[in-house]
Amino acid sequence: DGGITQSPKYLFRKEGQNVTLSCEQNLNHDAMYWYRQDPGQGLRLIYYSQIVNDFQKGDIAEGYSVSREKKESFPLTVTSAQKNPTAFYLCASGQGAGNTIYFGEGSWLTVV
Amino acid sequence: GQNIDQPTEMTATEGAIVQINCTYQTSGFNGLFWYQQHAGEAPTFLSYNVLDGLEEKGRFSSFLSRSKGYSYLLLKELQMKDSASYLCAFRGATNKLIFGTGTLLAVQP
Numbered sequence: 186d187g188g189i190t191q192s193p194k195y196l197f198r199k200e201g202q203n204v205t206l207s208c209e210q211n212l213n214h215d216a217m218y219w220y221r222q223d224p225g226q227g228l229r230l231i232y233y234s235q236i237v238n239d240f241q242k243g244d245i246a247e248g249y250s251v252s253r254e255k256k257e258s259f260p261l262t263v264t265s266a267q268k269n270p271t272a273f274y275l276c277a278s279g280q281g282a283g284n285t286i287y288f289g290e291g292s293w294l295t296v297v
Numbered sequence: 298g299q300n301i302d303q304p305t306e307m308t309a310t311e312g313a314i315v316q317i318n319c320t321y322q323t324s325g326f327n328g329l330f331w332y333q334q335h336a337g338e339a340p341t342f343l344s345y346n347v348l349d350g351l352e353e354k355g356r357f358s359s360f361l362s363r364s365k366g367y368s369y370l371l372l373k374e375l376q377m378k379d380s381a382s383y384l385c386a387f388r389g390a391t392n393k394l395i396f397g398t399g400t401l402l403a404v405q406p
Contacts, residue, residue: 216392227384227398228340235392243393275339277394286330286394288339 188212189289191276196294198263198270206261206292208276217259218277218286221245228275234259235281263294271296299323301397303385308403309375317370317383317400325390329361329368332384334399340384343370372402380404 189210198204208217216235220228230243234253248267253259259278263270273293279286301321309315321329328347332340346352346361346368358371372379382399389395 218394220396228386228396230393230395233393241391241393279392279394281392285342285345286388287342288332291339 189276189278189287191274191289191292194290194292196292198294198296200296201265203262203264204270204294206263206274206276206294208259208261208278208289210257210259210278210289212278212280212287213256214278214280215256216279216281216286217253218279219243219249219251219259219261220275220277222273222275231261270294299387299389299393299395301385301387301395303383303397303400305398306401306403308405309372311375311377311404311406313375314371314373315375315402317372317385317402319368319370319385319397321366321368321385321387321397323366323387323389323395326363327388327390327392329359330384330386330388330394331357331359331368331370332386334382334384336381343383375404377404377406 192207218233219231229245232251234240250262275291276289303319331343334340344359351360356373361368382401384399386396
């Protein structure tokens with residue numbers, strides 16, 4: 186099946202630990218995005234990438250890191266520097282200007 | 298700077314028509330998106346406007362005026378399952394996709 190796959194769906198993390206969320210797409214899309222959503226809130230952009238080996242900070246990049254070594258993969262690491270990481274994380278991808286952007290099913294991260 | 302605004306909540310009656318407005322400000326523009334999001338789920342794509350005018354897709358239509366920085370989503374023949382958040386987003390010149398806070402629509406019987 187074609188699409189955007191995020192894993193894991195649910196993740197629990199202890200304070201002080203780093204955690205990496207996976208996002209894989211087989212749609213041959215150039216652009217990929219990571220968003221954070223808190224309960225009852227809108228989507229806030231963490232990082233985005235327009236092409237392999239390149240990415241830009243979004244509005245709330247502090248405490249997060251990404252890599253784009255392959256076109257189909259855009260993993261997000263939530264570091265211990267992120268003070269309030271409990272949230273719903275959404276990955277999206279699109280082919281660029283003039284084309285639609287689609288979302289994966291999301292990952293729920295809870296810090297315990 | 299870049300800014301996007303939409304109403305926080307709206308209420309409508311089953312079978313009626315509702316219009317959700319969105320205004321935006323950006324120096325570069327590569328399209329306006331609307332998504333539907335049910336609680337606890339990922340957003341699903343509804344529409345994409347890059348040129349001025351009305352795009353119709355079944356019960357849903359979306360309108361764009363680039364000169365006014367304005368868009369609306371029109372939902373006809375409302376059904377209970379249309380109760381959800383509706384997210385407006387614009388894509389800027391560098392493909393950066395910025396979302397509004399979303400409009401929570403409650404459809405009542």
